[in-house]
Each structure stands twice: as structure tokens, then as C-alpha cells.
Amino acid sequence: MNHDEIIRNRARMDSDGRHEVCPDGTSSNGTSRRCDGVLLFAMRDRYHAFSLDLETVLSCLAIAEAEGEVPELPDAWWQLVRNRYNLE
Amino acid sequence: MRFFKLRPEDTGMMPIDRERFEQATRKMPPWYQPSSSGDELSQFAVCPACDNPIQIIGLYRLPRGVSRPYGKHTNRSVPGVAPLDVERRDACPYFMPRKPDRHARRREFDPFARKILKTVIEQFDRIAYVLEKDTGVRLSRRKLQEMLASYRKMQGHRYVGANLLNVPWIFAYMTKAVSLYGQKIVDNPELVEAIERELPHAMLDDQGRITNRGSGYVDVNASFILHDCRPGSGGEVVEEMTFCVVTTRHRRPVEIYRKSIRFDVERFQRLVERPDHGQRRPELVELARRELGRLLGDPP
Numbered sequence: 001m002n003h004d005e006i007i008r009n010r011a012r013m014d015s016d017g018r019h020e021v022c023p024d025g026t027s028s029n030g031t032s033r034r035c036d037g038v039l040l041f042a043m044r045d046r047y048h049a050f051s052l053d054l055e056t057v058l059s060c061l062a063i064a065e066a067e068g069e070v071p072e073l074p075d076a077w078w079q080l081v082r083n084r085y086n087l088e
Numbered sequence: 089m090r091f092f093k094l095r096p097e098d099t100g101m102m103p104i105d106r107e108r109f110e111q112a113t114r115k116m117p118p119w120y121q122p123s124s125s126g127d128e129l130s131q132f133a134v135c136p137a138c139d140n141p142i143q144i145i146g147l148y149r150l151p152r153g154v155s156r157p158y159g160k161h162t163n164r165s166v167p168g169v170a171p172l173d174v175e176r177r178d179a180c181p182y183f184m185p186r187k188p189d190r191h192a193r194r195r196e197f198d199p200f201a202r203k204i205l206k207t208v209i210e211q212f213d214r215i216a217y218v219l220e221k222d223t224g225v226r227l228s229r230r231k232l233q234e235m236l237a238s239y240r241k242m243q244g245h246r247y248v249g250a251n252l253l254n255v256p257w258i259f260a261y262m263t264k265a266v267s268l269y270g271q272k273i274v275d276n277p278e279l280v281e282a283i284e285r286e287l288p289h290a291m292l293d294d295q296g297r298i299t300n301r302g303s304g305y306v307d308v309n310a311s312f313i314l315h316d317c318r319p320g321s322g323g324e325v326v327e328e329m330t331f332c333v334v335t336t337r338h339r340r341p342v343e344i345y346r347k348s349i350r351f352d353v354e355r356f357q358r359l360v361e362r363p364d365h366g367q368r369r370p371e372l373v374e375l376a377r378r379e380l381g382r383l384l385g386d387p388p
Contacts, residue, residue, distance in 0.1 A: 033270075038270060076336075076339050080305075080307055080336060083265065083266075083267055083309065084267040084269055084307070085267075086234045086237075086266075086267075
């Protein structure tokens, strides 16, 4: 896929998407839980359905915060989140 | 020391009693040697915790006040049995049970630290099993991976309190606090009760996993602290640490549960020596190799 196509092929949340991620994972509209309890978001782009885990969303949020795109979140909040989701 | 092995490179251990010792050595040198004075015959072997030479005391004649034979660390190398490493002997709980210096580290490529690391990798499924039995909590593969990475960053194998017998517990001790959210409590009713009492937003799902009730955030973490060694009654060595479960309130860690874990080194050795390969979990050994192999110089 070339650069323009990658940019145009934006993924969105898929509120009808369900993912049976593992035998004991759970699923409800738009979100699922990985078997270790971590939230998964159902996504869809032009070509397929896929999932995004909360760790990835939080890592994106950390970048957005560092770039000044969202207001700073409290350090104590990040500490709890980093520990639970083992973010670097 | 109540156990011995014949050579430093051996794994496992045997209890010190006359029958086992005679069977294992067939009374051959170098395990039977004249004492330094030359008047008596002494028996020697290797400490299974620290690989140093030990002299077996009381195998044929119990000294006064001693109820059964034991191994005593020697002050010299014993030719043919093992060389003496003073630093390692002084840190061995079976030489002198005392609180290890938390800050002291073995050298980066210390061969003994490397041997411990190899044991962590090769026995990682057994380590996970022992920790599950001791805590009553089953950690997911991902959580175990997180602990392995934390152990690597703390260089846990170089901790002076680590030896070849306390491997599972020192593995856990040399990691940072890990979140227990989503982890399964398999056998610990007191912990379940503490969670239900102290964490109003937490509940256990039908699989026994810690999850949240409604939209409340649950902060729940496990941490292994306070590694300690001391002499117990009857010449035993008591080695233990504390498993605690912690939440955060007003930015401070608050303990909601604690349990003292006494290291049952014999149980771990029995697992290591068990031949039933069907019950092994090679995928966990592979995981450990991926996370820790680079410390051995193996390709990732």
C-alpha cells in the first residue's frame, strides 16, 4: 500500500464488531476483553475488521500528550496506568 | 545443611544420611578423604545451594548435642570435590542464615549468577507453578512475561541472596509490583475476602478473575518484599519473603493483604527432578528464554 492509500484507509471503531479473542474472553458491542481482562476495541478499515488493545490506545494517548494535542494528564494517573498496562 | 550433591555441576540434591551418602559415593575418593591431620577419615560433598565444598559431620559418630548428620561449609577448597569461593559461601543461607545485603550484586558475568539464570530459564514452568501454589493466584502468560522483563531489568540473577535452591522465590522477589487486574485467583479465599472488603469497585468474574464492577477503576497489585533468612529451631534455616497485595489511596500504596511465604526448597527440587515431561509447559520455558536469553549472550 502506498503512502496516500495508507492515510486514506483510516480505521474507525466498529460498534457492531465482536471478537471472540479466546475461549474465555468476553465480548459486548464494540468492545471485547482479552482473556487477561484487557479491553479490546473492535475496529474496521476499508478492507477488514480488526482489533486494537487498550495498551496501544494508551501509548497513542501518551504521544498525543507529549505533542501537546491533549491537556496534560496528572502524573499519578499515568503511574497507575503504566503499572497496570506495563507501558514503557 | 541437610542436603548434599556430589559435584558442583550436578543439579538436585540428596538428604544427608548414611545410606544415601554411601550409595551415592560408594565410599570412593574424593568424597572419603583423610582429614587434614591425617588421623581420621572425613567425608566431603558439595552444598547444593552455593556449590562450595561441605564436610559431612556425624555420619558415623554424632558429636554431642547433634541429633543427625549435617553438612558444614569448609574453610578451604577440597581437592577433587569443589573449590572454595569465599564470597559465595558467605552469602549462602546454609553457611550463615542472615538478611542478605539487598544492594550487593554479583559481577556481571559471574559464572554462578549465570548458572542461576540458566535455572530460571530451564525451570520457568516449575517456577510459575510454585508461585501459583504459594500465592493462590494464576498469572497469565503476559503477566509472567512482564515479570521476566522486570527481573531482567533488575538483574535479579546477580542478587547475592540468590542461590541454586531458592530460585522460584528470588525470581519473584527481584521484580517490581505487577498489576493483578484480570488475573485469576485460583486458591486463596483470604485474598478474595480482602479484595471484596477493601476494593468496592472490584469483583471476581465467573472464572475467578479480578475485574471491575460497573465503571469503577480498580487498582490492585502484587508485590514480593522483605526477603529474609534466619536460623530456625533445630538447626534449620528459615528463608522467607512477604507476598502483599496493594492498592493506591491518596497516591500512597495501601496494603490490603499479606502472606508470609516460606521457601520450601525441597518441594522445588522434587519438581525439578520429576521425570514426568507430560506436565511440563515448554511454551513458558521458551518465553523465559526469549526474555532472559540475551543476558546469557544467546540470540533473542
